[in-house]
Amino acid sequence: MRAISIINPGPDYKLQLTDIETPEPGPHQLLIKVAAAGVNRADLLQAQGKYPPPPGAPLTLGLEVSGTVAEAGAGAPFAAGAPVCALLTGGGYADYVLADEACALPVPAGVGLADAAGLPEALFTAWTNLIDSAALKTGETVLIHGGSSGIGTTAIQLAKALGAKVLTTAGGAKRCEACERLGASLAIDHHTEDFVEEVLDVTEGRGADVILDMVGGDYIGKNFDAAALKGRIVNIAFQKGTTATVNFAPMLAKRLTFAATTLRGRTLDEKRAIRDALLKTVWPLIATGALKPVIDSTFPIAEAGAAHALMASGGHFGKILLTA
Numbered sequence: 001m002r003a004i005s006i007i008n009p010g011p012d013y014k015l016q017l018t019d020i021e022t023p024e025p026g027p028h029q030l031l032i033k034v035a036a037a038g039v040n041r042a043d044l045l046q047a048q049g050k051y052p053p054p055p056g057a058p059l060t061l062g063l064e065v066s067g068t069v070a071e072a073g074a075g076a077p078f079a080a081g082a083p084v085c086a087l088l089t090g091g092g093y094a095d096y097v098l099a100d101e102a103c104a105l106p107v108p109a110g111v112g113l114a115d116a117a118g119l120p121e122a123l124f125t126a127w128t129n130l131i132d133s134a135a136l137k138t139g140e141t142v143l144i145h146g147g148s149s150g151i152g153t154t155a156i157q158l159a160k161a162l163g164a165k166v167l168t169t170a171g172g173a174k175r176c177e178a179c180e181r182l183g184a185s186l187a188i189d190h191h192t193e194d195f196v197e198e199v200l201d202v203t204e205g206r207g208a209d210v211i212l213d214m215v216g217g218d219y220i221g222k223n224f225d226a227a228a229l230k231g232r233i234v235n236i237a238f239q240k241g242t243t244a245t246v247n248f249a250p251m252l253a254k255r256l257t258f259a260a261t262t263l264r265g266r267t268l269d270e271k272r273a274i275r276d277a278l279l280k281t282v283w284p285l286i287a288t289g290a291l292k293p294v295i296d297s298t299f300p301i302a303e304a305g306a307a308h309a310l311m312a313s314g315g316h317f318g319k320i321l322l323t324a
């Protein structure tokens with residue numbers, strides 16, 4: 001089968017189609033004939049040699065796919081031919097990929113087969129951080145940084161659909177307008193506005209109950225200032241840096257909780273619990289049209305390098321897909 005290999009991993013990496021063995025499903029695994037694979041910023045880091053795959057994961061790129069079940073291993077409750085999407089530990093940039101049934105879901109009603117590849121990584125991440133870690137509740141205010149990202153466009157819709165008031169940050173007026181069309185009640189342009197001032201202004205000084213951050217750096221301290229009493233802050237990335245000089249006084253005074261999480265290295269049982277929660281609560285929301293994947297662009301798999309270049313440029317809004 002065809003799969004994308006990383007040539008010269010590092011800052012000048014290239015992506016190239018190569019032929020590799022088609023894998024065979026073991027117990028509880030699905031062999032998926034890939035319709036589309038989602039591109040994630042983590043893929044760029046992996047190709048640059050900065051994010052090695054966890055033990056046992058395929059060396060080829062690709063953390064999420066959609067497609068049809070080509071073969072189901074023993075104990076995997078999906079029929080051959082069933083349309084599915086799945087979270088992976090790797091290998092999605094290929095004609096076929098193995099997924100554990102614990103990380104697979106049916107393609108939801110109302111979503112096209114290829115577009116469903118844009119759901120798993122963003123929804124598993126948004127759900128487990130907003131709900132499991134930050135315990136976001138109906139009626140609360142959430143600040144989502146990076147609202148224009150694949151994760152952000154999904155998190156905005158999810159939080160809104162669950163009854164939260166959504167504030168977000170994005171770079172530039174057009175991206176802010178697009179975030180507001182997705183359901184944010186206020187999108188703050190981080191190029192021209194101070195998000196702490198804006199959040200405190202719109203919440204009449206209270207601050208945000210929950211903050212989902214992928215920026216880090218000086219945002220770590222600013223998030224403490226923008227949080228409400230008993231606020232919960234969760235970092236999923238530190239794009240602006242993993243170190244910062246931070247005034248912890250607001251954390252103490254406001255009794256804040258600060259957490260950081262990753263998804264890829266979690267156990268199958270942990271991922272199954274998220275999958276089950278998505279099926280129960282989020283799949284019905286998708287069926288009503290309250291939430292949909294936001295697809296910026298789609299490239300043929302042979303043009304994976306161009307898809308990475310687009311993500312590296314930051315010119316996209318939402319998800320970038322590769323079609324097999």
Ligand SMILES: NC(=O)c1ccc[n+]([C@@H]2O[C@H](COP(=O)([O-])OP(=O)(O)OC[C@H]3O[C@@H](n4cnc5c(N)ncnc54)[C@H](OP(=O)(O)O)[C@@H]3O)[C@@H](O)[C@H]2O)c1
Pocket residue numbers: 039040041042121125146147148149150151152169170171172175190214215235236237238239240261262263264311314318
């Ligand atoms: N921990 C986990 O489990 C986990 C899981 C999935 C993803 N992630 C992380 O989540 C992030 C989003 O992933 P993705 O695949 O959705 O990436 P993406 O679509 O490329 O989004 C990244 C976004 O971050 C924003 N950004 C970058 N630098 C910024 C800065 N200095 N200040 C403010 N905003 C900045 C950009 O938005 P603007 O151009 O609008 O500013 C950009 O669209 C990545 O960092 C990824 O590694 C973590």
